[in-house]
Amino acid sequence: MNQPGKIKRFVELCRDYRFDAGGFSLVEVMVTLVILAVAVVPMLRAFTPSLSNVGHQERVTVCVNQARSTLNRVLSLDYAVLKAHEGDPVDLISLFGSAAEANRESFVFNSKTMVPVVAISNAGGADQGLLEIRVTATEVTLTSLSAEI
Numbered sequence: 686m687n688q689p690g691k692i693k694r695f696v697e698l699c700r701d702y703r704f705d706a707g708g709f710s711l712v713e714v715m716v717t718l719v720i721l722a723v724a725v726v727p728m729l730r731a732f733t734p735s736l737s738n739v740g741h742q743e744r745v746t747v748c749v750n751q752a753r754s755t756l757n758r759v760l761s762l763d764y765a766v767l768k769a770h771e772g773d774p775v776d777l778i779s780l781f782g783s784a785a786e787a788n789r790e791s792f793v794f795n796s797k798t799m800v801p802v803v804a805i806s807n808a809g810g811a812d813q814g815l816l817e818i819r820v821t822a823t824e825v826t827l828t829s830l831s832a833e834i
Contacts, residue, residue: 744794744795744823744824745824745825747792747794748794748799748822748823748824748825749822749825749827751790751792751799751801751822752801752820752821752822752825752826752827753827754790755790755801755803755820755822756818756820756827756829758781758790759780759803759805759818759820760818760829760831762780764814764816764831764832764833764834766780767805767816767818767831768816768833770805771805771806771807771816772804772805773804773805773806773819774802774803774804775803775804775805777790777800777803780803799822799823801820801821801822802820802821802822803818803819803820804818804819804820804821805817805818805819806819808830814832814833815830815831815832815833816830816831816832817829817830818830818831
């Protein structure tokens with residue numbers, strides 16, 4: 686094998702190579718990369734919490750909008766229907782009348798299917814015609830009242 690000859694030729698080429706006065710040496714480039722790494726890494730670490738916070742706020746916004754939609758849909762039902770389905774949690778299929786109508790309340794966020802939980806309770810005490818409706822979509826809970834007219 687001719688390995689020692691190749692190595693000897695490579696060493697001679699390296700000795701004969703002259704650095705241009707206008708260029709950068711390898712040491713200067715390495716020092717620059719280290720300085721940039723020391724400066725950039727802390728800046729990237731500063732962005733990480735803000736990016737995770739944005740994801741959390743997006744999830745909260747989606748859940749608030751879905752909970753609001755479900756709450757408005759439940760409030761549009763007659764008081765007698767709400768009174769008949771009083772409980773925690775309420776079965777959405779019996780509340781809306783069919784599985785297809787109940788499935789309209791489910792939503793997908795970040796590849797997860799979520800279904801709001803609806804609870805209906807007596808808020809007026811002793812049958813005074815006032816119901817509290819609570820809708821929870823993951824970490825968001827919205828509450829409203831419905832009165833018998």
